[in-house]
Amino acid sequence: MVSHQKRARLIYNPTSGQEIMKKNVAEVLDILESYGYETSAFQTTPAQNSAKDEATRAALAGFDLIIAAGGDGTINEVVNGIAPLEKRPKMAIIPAGTTNDFARALKIPRGNPIEAAKIIGKNQRIKMDIGKAYDNTYFINIAAAGSFTELTYSVPSQLKTMFGYLAYLAKGVELLPQVSKVPVRLRHEKGVFEGDASMIFAAITNSVGGFEQIAPDAKLDDGKFTLIVVKTANLIEILHLIRLVLDGGKHINDKRVEYIKTSFIEIEPLSNERMMINLDGEYGGDAPIRLENLKNHITFFANTDEISDDALMWDQEELALEAIAQKFAHEVEDLDAELGE
Structure with missing residues (x-):
């Protein structure tokens, strides 16, 4: 009996992370071959759905493993290419973007394609x-709605390209005074929330924009979203909530926040104002919308052991990301102090 030769398809974005993948494709392919995979590569193009369409093609062609190499956007596209299929290949990721929320959740080395492979x-x-x-x-990390989410669409595309979703948060201090509440009805498996909200998050992982305390107890495989509803638009109160986030995720017990575990969420605006939905950092349509959690839908290779610092290569992009995170925290504290005077 002839054994099945495992096949892997590497789908990589050549422009992510200062072209870091482009420089390492050959070695990554060698590593995959050493693990018993007959491996080939596809370089994405600027064409719409380039990664998504190739992922669908590879899955239908019977590939056993698809590796998405790039930022969260590339990973999202590949997931969207295989998620609708009845037979789905396993997936792996090689983070080559900046924020890399999904890689943080799976504990995959960032900024080092060789270690990730x-x-x-x-x-x-x-x-x-x-x-x-x-x-x-489909989305892999977070769906969001509310006035704050919509304001962040004004972030320049160049800044977003450089710093990912964290660019929205860095811009957030400037935008916070413009945040307003909107009336909304949210149905979930625990009941119904009906009232005003300035921010609505439905998180799958615990990492948003590099901050890992927004949904501190999120589980990757329990079939539940972490639904977070911010019920205030008061600037001082929002600043206080942000400080609680930065202080170990203590916001989840605050009375101005609804924090719910649910397998589905229905978002229905209760006014004539448009409510845009953000999926993994990109505009994803308008409410009303129903979000469903597809439990255990795709098998990912992950590093379930703790990763040592030696496995991470802190390049200039990663250092810049950390600097923005620190700057954001300091600006929140400064603005809070200024308003408190």
């Missing part, structure tokens, strides 16, 4: 939850 050789896997927003529209 080696995680596949450990053969540690997680059946990951995936969010479904519309027919054939």
